[in-house]
Amino acid sequence: MTGGRPHSERIGEARQDTGGRAALYRALRELSCSRCARAIREGELFTREEEPASGLPLVRLCRNCAPFDQAKGLLEALLAPRQDEEAQPPPSPNDAREKALSRLGPALASGRRKR
Numbered sequence: 001m002t003g004g005r006p007h008s009e010r011i012g013e014a015r016q017d018t019g020g021r022a023a024l025y026r027a028l029r030e031l032s033c034s035r036c037a038r039a040i041r042e043g044e045l046f047t048r049e050e051e052p053a054s055g056l057p058l059v060r061l062c063r064n065c066a067p068f069d070q071a072k073g074l075l076e077a078l079l080a081p082r083q084d085e086e087a088q089p090p091p092s093p094n095d096a097r098e099k100a101l102s103r104l105g106p107a108l109a110s111g112r113r114k115r
């Protein structure tokens with residue numbers, strides 16, 4: 001490899017349609033798929049496969065060649081609307097009381113410091 005700039009960064013794991021797991025990468029510059037030569041644009045996600053000869057994960061596979069689902073906890077979690085918000089209980093009277101107390105806290109503390 002030439003140059004110090006990485007071409008891609010590993011951002012997590014993908015669940016492949018074949019049932020296996022594969023490391024998931026994001027392109028940091030335009031790359032091309034090792035199998036179909038389709039462009040993998042900057043920011044696109046792709047997976048890698050081991051090169052049979054070297055055993056190193058040098059074979060880039062675009063999403064067309066190696067369909068995958070992003071494992072949970074990755075971008076899905078960032079992009080999807082939060083679903084657990086509805087499940088949260090409404091604020092209880094205790095919360096309001098605690099907020100009031102925390103507002104009073106500094107005043108009480110400074111009052112104590114003056115003594």
Ligand SMILES: [Zn+2]
Pocket residue numbers: 033034035036037038061062063064065066
């Ligand atoms: Zn491809």
